[in-house]
Amino acid sequence: MTYEEKGIWVYLVVAVGAYGTYLAIVLGQVTTVPIAGIDYVPALLWSIGASIVGAIVLRILVEILGPSDSYAADARDRDVKRAGDRLGFWPIIAGALGALVLSVVQAEYFWISNAIYLGFVASAVLSSVITLVLYRRGI
């Protein structure tokens, strides 16, 4: 597995882990607090911050446990990444459109923020999965 492919795995694991943790914290409040009263902002900011730090730490750990032959991306890495990003970009558009609709209907900030956040996470997951499939099946 190349250095770049390992990086995609780390990105995928961290994105799913951080968003899963965020959802668990927020959904834990849904049954006891009205939507407008859910204190989701700290959890959202912490999950974004933790995913950045977590990705760096996990990336270092992965390389310590299994060093790569080379640390430079080559033409195939770039082609695969470009295709994965192109095919996995649409959830960001969907999230932005969803947030636009929600703001037009004057929905709670909770829904607008979460539509955007979900779009980013869904795009990260989709583009990572497509990229990993392209690494395995070929491009």
Next chain:
Amino acid sequence: MVKPTRITNAIRALRFANGEMTQADLAQRIGVTRQTVLAIEQGKYSPSLELAFQIARVFDVPLDEVFQYPEQS
């Protein structure tokens, strides 16, 4: 989703004919990862024209001795 390439290649045979050159050796000489050489050999990645010429130059053979494209039926 992925359209398989019709390009075939003789890289594996050429490596063995050139002192059993390893994939890592070839990769190092053309500036890619070993996994990319493996993907090219297996037909999972079509290299750029420039990379294809670099591979042919390593083996000192014309391009069409490394890569073949079947006639349209």
